[in-house]
Amino acid sequence: MKIEGKLFKFGKDVNTDEIIPARYLNNSDNEILKLYCMEDLRPGFGKRDDVNGSIIVAGANFGCGSSREHAPISIKSSGIRCVIAESFARIFFRNCINIGLPIIELKDTSQFKEEDEISIDFKSGKIINISNKKIYNFSPYPPFLQNIIKEGGWMNYAKKNMSVNIGEDK
16 A cells, blocks of 8 residues: 655644544534544644645654544544654554554654655555655554555454354354
8 A cells, every 4th residue: 555645744742632622522423523633733724625635744642632533533534644653642543543544653753844745655664755855664564454454444344354243143
């Protein structure tokens, strides 16, 4: 899997309430959640046309705070194709895998600049910064996690690849 996109850069310790403020959680409509993605850090971010197809780069501890799955859902629904950060909060990391949002841990994200164009090859573990011609390496996910993300998340993967007939006697 390969993706390309423009970067939006955020700092460290971006918490789930900054990703999707609690005041917008009175519904589960992904179309509403995407409109308020990153609203408190960058008002109007989720409503921008250029967010769709882009990539977020951030510092350490991205997704800290509550365990709500609405945070990665709002990011994915807004059209963000991947989040690259120096580290992720554990539950946020798991929620991203569960919904099929690709995320990458990269030791140092300070070299990236707002609006850099990058290309990511998930299989080889390479990020190419097209804007400055630098290459960064990351540890690719094992194939089973790549397949979960490729299928759009755990539930889609399970429906496609597992045959479980609950409630049927054998």
